[in-house]
Amino acid sequence: MKPVHLIVAASLLAALPASAGKLYISSEKDNAVTVLESGSLKPLGKIKTGDKPRDLVFSPDRKKLYVACGEGSRIDVIDTATDKVIGKLNVGEDPERFVFSPDGKTVWATLEEDGIVSGTDVASGKRLAEIPVGDEPEGILITPDGKTIYATSEVANLVHVIDVASKTVKANISVGNRPRRFALTPDGTTLWVSNELSGTISIIDTRTNAVTGEVKFQPKGFRAEDITPVGILMTRDGSTAYVTMGSANHIAKVDVKTRDVKGYLLTGGRPWGIALTRDEKTLYVTNGQSDDMAVIDVASFKLAKAVPVGRVPYTVGILE
Amino acid sequence: MKRLLTLIALALLATIPVARAADMPFRIGYLEWSEDPRYRNERIKAEYPLLPWGRPFAAAEQAIKETAFSGSALKLRFELLKREAADATAMVEMIKAMVTAGVHYVIVDADGAVMADVAKRTAGLPVTLFNIAAQDDALRGAQCSAKLLHVIPNHAMLTDALAQYLVLRRWSNVLVLQGPLPADAALAAAWARSAKRLGLKIVDTRPFKLGLDPRERELNNLQLLTGSKDYDAVFVADTDGEFARNVPYQTAKPRIVVGASGLVADAWHWSWERDGARQLNNRLLKAAGRHVTSYDWAAWMAVKSIVEAVIRAGTPDYAKSYAYLRGPDIVIDGFKGFRMGYRPWDGQLRQPILLNTGNYAIAVAPIEGFLDPVNNLDTLGFDARETACPKAQALGSGSGVAK
16 A cells, blocks of 8 residues: 555645544454544544444434444444543344434344344344345445435445335335445435446436446546445535545545536545535544544535554544 | 244245246256366365365355346246256357257356367357356467357456555565466466466476475475575465465475465455445355355346346347457456456456455455556456457457447
């Protein structure tokens, strides 16, 4: 891996959020979640978790942080007031990614090893559903009405459409190769899925389950095989999407309506995780192969800072 | 776990068969050479690094399992049609029967000589063969065929990978020990080509012979075989494997051993864990009941290639899926990071090569810094300019979609 030199533009530091929130970053190889103060980026501590912590999600009331520990076959529950692990939830073996139902009562998780999407009652820990899907399920998204779940299978190159009420797969949508993660437009009609190996985004019309378009990436100086999009998020108004490019060490800014790539920004080694502050002024990107997190000023689309955050940082969660 | 399995079984019963019963079967041929000496029991048990540790059929079956969902949109159900035959003539008859039954892709597990013979005698049929076993460079050169695709890497790819690694480490002087078999000579020739290409120096090439006969000790005694000259590494050109496993730690000088033992370049390793390989190795281990080798990976990969082409072509039509398979757009995921596809000029699957010790893949080639103008994977093996395939033009290397 080529060393990536990051230049800190002092003027951009002003763009850092002033509000005193916290950032939680999972480190796959440290078996820990690093906590930073979001304004100063000052380290506040490290929370020991189960083995190989990857995805992390706040409970809808933001009082708890749930961390999927793949090797530990569990989700650790962290109290965000005390930053202590207060419990764990068993959702099945090798959980990869997960979401909460809109009412916060159910956790839906992709189980990589068994090729299953599981539903678990958060209060009782009772398993509500185990839905077989294609091998190595990864990305998962639940619609705001809680009626539909989308999950990717990295091996079958499919997006599974799951009906929550009947707990069955009602459609399989063929997308690019090694589909990873999702973003849904605010009107719910368009679903974006990142295809890591194809180096593209497939755009799905959720009313017809048809693939209606594709976004291709060509950051300068990189070959097709280095362009491996994984992380993806959309702004609240659905106008802009940000996509992490993996081996290409950049993130891309995409106009959702026109599907044009508006720019690329170098963030560090193998960016995957991405999160946006509520005021949509700051983006955080975790770089898995340079062990740091990039802080990006949204308005100028420039790098403000990069801070070390443990070995193989995976996901960043923002508590405001 | 048991409850989980029951739930899965119930769920499968509830959904898949109902949906899939109506699906049309898409059958892929799988042909074994029953007399294949590589699978003699004592050979398998020895677990030689460059040789199979068992028949790879279970890995092909695993790949079929992974298509449970992917064929559904086309209403296709992928299946394997397994046959075995005792010699090339019988194998050709089997393939003819498969073609008559509507099969157009056949995975063949046989050595180079049998493969060449079978490919030649089926070249006129509407069928594409997948070579998952024979590493002979000649199959990609003089004996190439538009109807023969190679999933397993050839010797030149393996030796290029190893040579890149030695260059990286600056271990430039190499002593070659060469076995008595024609295949050993071919492997030594591949190494000589790689060494020349990458600027390594072969200080000497010495023939070896298995045995303890004191009259032949200059051929069988490692102290003598590896003595007198200095070198950084010993390359053992031993396709049989039995001699090679004795070489590490027994050289006259404290030097590393590469080739058929020590540091071995290969398509796969059971310890490979990057690029999602941990999950694949877990699945293959479960399916095969043992650690898997490059041959198992190749059988799995052959099925994945066919399925990918059929699904992306959007039809079971042979001509259309074949065109996609050989075209520039195919992206096959082999769990080695790079997107893979078949070289237009000789039908070889371009792929990264792992550098394996006994229990770990320590590096992967192309090694950083070895560059090709178009695709760095083409720094391994024969690129479009070097190919000796006389049909290269017809296969597409001159058509502008060469890479």
